[in-house]
Amino acid sequence: MKKLLSLMLALSMLLGCLSFAAAEGNDVIEINIYHHMSTDTARGQATEKLLEMFNEAYAGQYKAVSSVNPDFPTYQEKVKAMIAANETPDIFCYNFNPNDLSRQESGKLMDFTPYMDEAWKACFKESDLELLTLDGHLYSIPRAQQSAVFYYNTELLAAAGYDHFPTTWDEFYACCEALKANNVSAISLYTADDAWYATCFLTYAFASYAGSTVANSGVIDCEEMVKAAADLQKVWQYTTNDAVGANYSVASNNFANGKTAMIIDGPWLMGSLPEDIAGKVAVAAAPNFEGGAIQDNYQVTDAQSPWAAAAQADPAKAEAIVALLKYLTSEEAVKIYTLEGSEYQSARMTLTDEDKAGMTPLQLGYYELYATGTENVVNVQRNLSTAANSALPSLVESLVLGEISAADFAAQLDAENAY
């Protein structure tokens, strides 16, 4: 009896091992995609939907698994730390900065050049691919480069006597004053983390003084930047009390809760606005100077935020990564990102009338503004060195609290950028 039992036990163990080996032999390649788009946002939901669609399309061959860190500044730092620790995620995204090519130069990123066939190449603008090519190697795939535009609460502006968004800077400040008289904070701004809203405003002011050529050149310590910094000081009197020290979520919630009348942000904001307020929100081109240095409907854009991947020793894994990135940059995926995720992608797409009919008025307003943009200026912080970016929030705080002058701000930012 004992012998029989032992035999059965040995047999079951052997069968177990065999079934494990069979499962291993399934050859389903798992692709870990690490990103910042959480599923409580429209773009996160769109990403999850696309990954599910990919997993269905490649069932039994590839499986994409996502992990999310919604705190974008922390996410970027974590990715760098992972690359340094030889734990580069299979696929991730980051903000491209020509002054910080540490990821590309680490030797740990996949070179997409051999996989960039004509069909895939045709999905992107030549300029985007050129931007991401370093010494003939393409270490990233264009993902998104979106405009940060002025969103405004039509009800609050109407109550202040404005049935349209100010078109000149003088009118803008008069509108801020009228809102203040109504006990409404005119604009959402913040200084913590990357001080994104504050730097969007700074870049708009800088671009309208300097024009797109100078504003995109990387020059910081100049007269136009000093004027723009002075404008940032000026507009601070119209923001909320908690703006110094607040972060993105605090400032965007101030707009979503109707505490502020304006905000400068990308299309992703639309996906996070509650329905009751989204109906009252419209988008508009930035104010300008009459006969100024830049054309009307100029736009401040975020950095190109491309996909990148870990260098692979296994060609099959590399193929899997390329398959997923081709899927995510296909026209079908780009439409899902745009229409459902409120996230505009770099890959080309054509929206049909039917597509447009399915958009909300706010989405359509953003799309039309985006499509008719005249000149683009990349947010100044996206072209700074990592060290200068790190110093920027505290410099903005010193500026708006009156501890340093606008000229000191420009000079100190330039000095940090030079180290």
Added chain:
Amino acid sequence: MQRVSSKRGSSAFWYTVPALAMTVAFFVVPLVYLIVVSLYKWNGLGAMKFVGLGNYTYIFNNANFHKALRVTLTWLASALFLHIPLGMVLSLMLNRRPKGWRFLRVMYFIPNVISTTAVSFMWYFIYHSDMGMLNGLLRAVGLGHLTRSWLGNTSTALFCNQVPFILYVGLTTIIFLTQLSTVSPELYEAAEIDGADGLRKDLYISIPMLKPAILTNVMLNGAFCLRTFEYPFLMTSGGPSNSTTNLALYIYREMMSANRYGVSMAAGLVTILLGVLLMTIVTLLQKERKVKL
């Protein structure tokens, strides 16, 4: 006899080997690595470039580093002149065994077992400019003109960061109480016979007997102040205008945000040297006390 003693010495040495090995592996080796990296310009990913003492020259000429050093010394001052004296006063009061003293002792200690993260967020909301309890209280008692953005103001943010540390004296009080429990009751009885009141007994018996506990508290709280990170990081992110950035946060920022690993390590070494200096002073004071005894 000598052989037995030598054998004992040898076996005692082997007992210390695991701890010694751990110290070498997890402190000495990383310390050497830290010193080496502090001599290089490195962003954590690319090639390392030897710059000699360049990173040290940079931090000693950098206004933000000076500010971080000042903030750290202010934390030390808050420990020496506010936190420890408060703990001492509280322990002297509890040592008189007032009604409910056991309950009070537990109450004072509770904040020490709550995570600093939770405490930081709690105080963040107390100070919040719109929905904060502090501004609400000021408005309620007719002092609305005193309301402000406590954490968004360079003149109040640092002190506001330190308030939870200054107030939560549970552990410090326990250390003082432990020391007070070793004081012979006969000393107090003799003082009472000589007509000493409570204050005189504290001044001439309790406080002089607390010196070892004072030194222990200086060492523990000093070390805490040198490495404290959560309060400035979670309550103010080091702002506004770096007014709450201490050395620990400066080191973190230089490495994680600015990606200047060499600068970060150089600042780290300066912090370690500050700690060594503090410990040396405390040790010398302890030795001096033993010699006097």
